[in-house]
Amino acid sequence: MDWILNSLREIITPTTAAYALAAIGLNIHFGFTGLVNFGQAGFVAIGGYGFAISVTQLGLSWPLAIAVTLLLAVGYALLLGIPTLRLRADYLAIVTIACAEIIRFTLNSSAFASVTGGANGLYNDYSGWITGANPYPQGLVHLGPWTFTSTDLWIATVDWAVVAVVAVGVFLLIRSPWGLVLKGIREDEHAMLSLGKNVNLHKLQALVMGGAIGALAGILYVQPTSVQPFDFASRMTFNMYTMLILGGAATVFGPILGSMIFWVVMRFTDELVNAGVDAGLLDNATQGSQLRFVLVGAALVLLVVFRPQGILGNRTELSFDAK
Amino acid sequence: MPSDAILIADGVHRHFAGVTAVDVEHVEIPRGRITALIGPNGAGKTTFFNLLTGFDRPQRGTWSFDGTPVQGLPPYRVARLGMVRTFQLTKVLGRLTVLDNMLLGSNRQPGERLRNALLGVVWKKQDRTDRERAREILARFKLDGKADDYAAGLSGGQRKLLEMARALMNEPTLVMLDEPMAGVNPALTQSLLGHIADLRERGMTVLFVEHDMHMVRNLADWVVVMAAGRIIAEGTPESVLSSEAVVDAYLGAHHDTDLRSLIEEDA
Numbered sequence: 001m002d003w004i005l006n007s008l009r010e011i012i013t014p015t016t017a018a019y020a021l022a023a024i025g026l027n028i029h030f031g032f033t034g035l036v037n038f039g040q041a042g043f044v045a046i047g048g049y050g051f052a053i054s055v056t057q058l059g060l061s062w063p064l065a066i067a068v069t070l071l072l073a074v075g076y077a078l079l080l081g082i083p084t085l086r087l088r089a090d091y092l093a094i095v096t097i098a099c100a101e102i103i104r105f106t107l108n109s110s111a112f113a114s115v116t117g118g119a120n121g122l123y124n125d126y127s128g129w130i131t132g133a134n135p136y137p138q139g140l141v142h143l144g145p146w147t148f149t150s151t152d153l154w155i156a157t158v159d160w161a162v163v164a165v166v167a168v169g170v171f172l173l174i175r176s177p178w179g180l181v182l183k184g185i186r187e188d189e190h191a192m193l194s195l196g197k198n199v200n201l202h203k204l205q206a207l208v209m210g211g212a213i214g215a216l217a218g219i220l221y222v223q224p225t226s227v228q229p230f231d232f233a234s235r236m237t238f239n240m241y242t243m244l245i246l247g248g249a250a251t252v253f254g255p256i257l258g259s260m261i262f263w264v265v266m267r268f269t270d271e272l273v274n275a276g277v278d279a280g281l282l283d284n285a286t287q288g289s290q291l292r293f294v295l296v297g298a299a300l301v302l303l304v305v306f307r308p309q310g311i312l313g314n315r316t317e318l319s320f321d322a323k
Numbered sequence: 324m325p326s327d328a329i330l331i332a333d334g335v336h337r338h339f340a341g342v343t344a345v346d347v348e349h350v351e352i353p354r355g356r357i358t359a360l361i362g363p364n365g366a367g368k369t370t371f372f373n374l375l376t377g378f379d380r381p382q383r384g385t386w387s388f389d390g391t392p393v394q395g396l397p398p399y400r401v402a403r404l405g406m407v408r409t410f411q412l413t414k415v416l417g418r419l420t421v422l423d424n425m426l427l428g429s430n431r432q433p434g435e436r437l438r439n440a441l442l443g444v445v446w447k448k449q450d451r452t453d454r455e456r457a458r459e460i461l462a463r464f465k466l467d468g469k470a471d472d473y474a475a476g477l478s479g480g481q482r483k484l485l486e487m488a489r490a491l492m493n494e495p496t497l498v499m500l501d502e503p504m505a506g507v508n509p510a511l512t513q514s515l516l517g518h519i520a521d522l523r524e525r526g527m528t529v530l531f532v533e534h535d536m537h538m539v540r541n542l543a544d545w546v547v548v549m550a551a552g553r554i555i556a557e558g559t560p561e562s563v564l565s566s567e568a569v570v571d572a573y574l575g576a577h578h579d580t581d582l583r584s585l586i587e588e589d590a
Contacts, residue, residue, distance in 0.1 A: 169441075172440075172441055173440050173441065176434050176439075176440035176441065176443075176446065177426070177432045177434035177435045177440070177446055177450065178434060178435055178436065178437050178439075178440035179440065180419075180423055180426060180427060180435075181427065181435050183416075183418075183419055183423075184416050184419065184423075184427045186418075187416035187417055187418055187419060188414045188415075188416055188417075190378070190410070190414055191410070191414035191415070191416060192399075192416075192427070193378070193397075193398040193399050193402070194376070194378075194398060194402055194407065194408050194409070194410070194414070194490075195399075195402060195407070195427055195428055195430070195489065195490075195493065196399050196400075196402035196403040196407075196430040196493060197399055197427070197435070198397075198399050199399065205437050316473065317418050317473065
């Protein structure tokens, strides 16, 4: 039963936490405001690289580096949002995915390798601020049936604390009148205009907030090992959409649960395929890693068929979608 | 009749790629009355509505609401001045409850600003006032039983009622209704008529677009007729509806000629 235990371990890893946080940001865009952002990976990349470069190249202290990174993300959101939010929803989708790719290719390019590390990225000589404060005993730490390195467990602890604080903040924001305006915009922008709501301002605020949360997730995401351009491919954004659908979009805790389930399923299918290779049922690991995505796909199909609203979603709400 | 006008428009012109949609030289909407804007399909009534409320921009023209020039203002600012519209195809916020729809009608909620959103002390009181008011208005429109249902679950007629009720949350002085009767079953028509008349009793001005002549005759104090983007007549319902120009614009010049006589004429 090692498979299951190994898979369940994913629930608390730093990667799961970082994805959960970025998905919370994306949920403000997509789930609550109805903004189709296909480039959340761009915000996460700005977070990861912004922080790493601020610390390693500019020598900033970590609180200052976080502030600079978040400001960068806010600026990027304004740059994206001001020209496109007044247009139809599809334009934001096109612009966000294109800009996210521009960011990734720029970071990947050898032209700026002296700053960004090019295709190799940057290694984590920027995470001293977090590892230095590690209160756990050195070496391996046992937590129930699982073993973590002390550093990993500490980073996970910090990450989940951030996720908890942000989730509570978003929960309070969404149940405020401000949050109700966002949901109204998701339903019908023209109706909201006729009711006297400054739709563009609210959309911009939502875009900035979700993007800044994405950048914060990026800072967390790169702490354990390194920051590499390949991580921020469009697949990252679409994995987040998968998480939203899994957990239930337009719910505050859906993205968190979605991220946990997503990574458990990813790990579980991995273990399953490896077991198949060990047992001689599959030829080699390459073939296996492809099979893994087939299994993930099948799991997703089952979910959409049997629980289309996601785990935490509201079925009644969804039933009105098919009008 | 317009001695005291709440809305005055001058020289409003809107064309789309060479086709003139609206070309209104001068029009006044009398305060505290119910004015009907009628005209055949394609006369430019809805476009004129869109222009007046900021949802569309004219090539030229000026208009003022209660003495304030409003041309060029974005639609949400027009609404905040107290000039609230509804839509021909109702726009309820489907996946929100009826009560939430109503709350969004209010423009007094400081908690809608991001900086106040986390400060419950700033907005809780207004929230209570708004909820109370929303339930009162819903009761008037007989929607109080639906307050906690999703708006998407309402019938077509109930949506029209909700849209009107929601507009009232803003305490408007001018209510602009775009075809309030379209698609409403006859049983609800009477109640809708009553609600519109009630708006006048409560001191509001109403401007509505409508095709139903029965409704225009019964409800309107003043009628403005548009055809091909222009205003071709205005006056009391009796005078306008008996005017030959209006009848021709609506029904065609030969509407009361026996078809056979036309065919014989041709032959």
